[in-house]
Amino acid sequence: MKLLKPFLFIPLFYLDGLAFAETGIVPIMSMELAIEQAKYYAADNGIDLSGKFMKKTEYHNNPQDGDGRPYWQVYWINRRVTKGGGVELRLFADGRVEEKYYK
Secondary structure, three states: OOOOHHHHOHHHHHHHHHHHHHOOOOOOOOHHHHHHHHHHHHHHOOOOOOOEEEEEEEEEOOOOOOOOOOEEEEEEEEOOOOOOOEEEEEEEOOOOEEEEEEO
């Protein structure tokens, strides 16, 4: 019986993983792809990222946040300490991108 104990929990973890995936919490796009898409969007739309570094890439899935649709947030700030200059791109699953600039 001692050998079977670790195997008794496998179905519970598997079911928990399925339930997690069905809730829509898992992003459709990977973080790597979101970063790549954000860089392409910036280049295609004349957003100058020179002199900036990527501070944060984060997945948001909060029904209370805005219109409740999940998105990837990719955020750049200036390499030198300045007031403002941040650029945030929000990438939605439907292909829409929102730009935010911090001054």
